[in-house]
Amino acid sequence: METRILEYFLKVAQLGNVSKAARELHVTQPNLSRQIQKLEEELKVQLFDRQNRMMILTSAGIIFQERAKQIVDLTKKAAHDVLPEDDLRGEIAIGCVESKIDSFLSKAMMSFRDKAPHVQFALYDADCDDIREKIDRGILDLGFLLAPVEVAKYEFINLEIEDYWGIVVPSSNPLTQKKEINLTELSYLPLIVPRRTIVKDEIMSWLQEPERELNIVGSQNLVSNSLPLVKLGWGFVMCSAGSYLARPVDGLTFIPITPRKEIEHLLAWRKNFVMTPIVRAFVDFIKQNYKSLKQD
Known part of the structure; x- marks a missing residue:
């Protein structure tokens, strides 16, 4: 199953209409309809209810939408992750709790971009449990967490921000x-x-x-x-x-x-996980500068 087909499916699911999705994807409507039908045949399940010109996700379609999005996101992330060691570009996916860490993180991001102007940050607001779950699945690279938190399976820095x-x-x-x-x-x-x-x-x-x-x-x-x-x-x-x-x-x-x-506030990431160059550079930057960042 190609990720291109998953992207087709996700666009139809998002817009609820094959014609609109075809225009945004720059493909013909008949071709898009055939691809969705082939996908349903391959999965042996109906993903959409066809109601007039609307495409409504079935219960199976809703489940598949979540899984397809995870696959597409991880595929895109993998493409960013294989850049050369000395190429400080790419995306850093960060989960952050609601707390006074917001100010610290904003300063860290802005200061780091002076060093790596091509970096992109993808931020995700949630509580510690959601962030840890996405770190475990590889969706997030890093998580800014509030103690108490179970960190036995993570590497972490105590940021000394209380x-x-x-x-x-x-x-x-x-x-x-x-x-x-x-x-x-x-x-x-x-x-x-x-x-x-x-x-x-x-x-x-x-x-x-x-x-x-x-x-x-x-x-x-x-x-x-x-x-x-x-x-x-x-x-x-x-x-x-x-x-x-x-x-x-x-x-x-x-x-x-x-x-x-x-x-206490912690910055955590998975143990025994090979960081991309850009993520490792950002973590090293925070290790070296977190005391000055929190005092600015």
């Missing part, structure tokens, strides 16, 4: 009169906590409260997605300061938790 926990509440809430909120008070508040089990376990250990005794009304993997719920008064988001303060929202206030619980 963050701390707090809660986000409506600015009209009386709690905003406090500069900090103590652990005991958290037991009485409706909390939206991080979804990651390892983080929830550390929070419970830190709070010295079993999960069932906290008023947990929900969980989130990206803080920004849960902030509308805070505005509606459904609950208070428990998160790192950097994940909120990097993108503050009008009408909401971040209150630190006392005593403060520091959170």
Whole structure:
């Protein structure tokens, strides 16, 4: 099965119309229709429901779309990865959590481009679990993660950039009169906590409260997605300061938790993995410059 055919399939799936897809792919409509039909025959499954002129993905088509995209993305990445050792060009795929690391990463990228002007960065925002899963599958080269995180199967750098926990509440809430909120008070508040089990376990250990005794009304993997719920008064988001303060929202206030619980930032990549020249150069650049980058 050629990747070209997968690209044809993905374009039809994206546009839902063979004629539109053919124009964008610069192929004839009959040829594109034949290629899609051959693909379905090869797979022995129907990928599209034909409804008038629309092409609607079947349940099998939806699954195949995800797999096809992974194959095409990895094929393109492989082409970038085999550039000569002294050719500092290509793409670096980076996963990054929501935190104060945003500023550090932006400075690192801009400074590194002075050294390697042909580099391209592909950024992916997610929580640590999603980023680690994509590193494991080779979709991401590097991940900027928040501790605690299981790093036994990764190489990593402790960036010595610390963050701390707090809660986000409506600015009209009386709690905003406090500069900090103590652990005991958290037991009485409706909390939206991080979804990651390892983080929830550390929070419970830190709070010295079993999960069932906290008023947990929900969980989130990206803080920004849960902030509308805070505005509606459904609950208070428990998160790192950097994940909120990097993108503050009008009408909401971040209150630190006392005593403060520091959170470390790590840059991680797969163990025993042969880096491309451009990725290795970027990692070496951060190793050599991370102290000055975080102070700028």
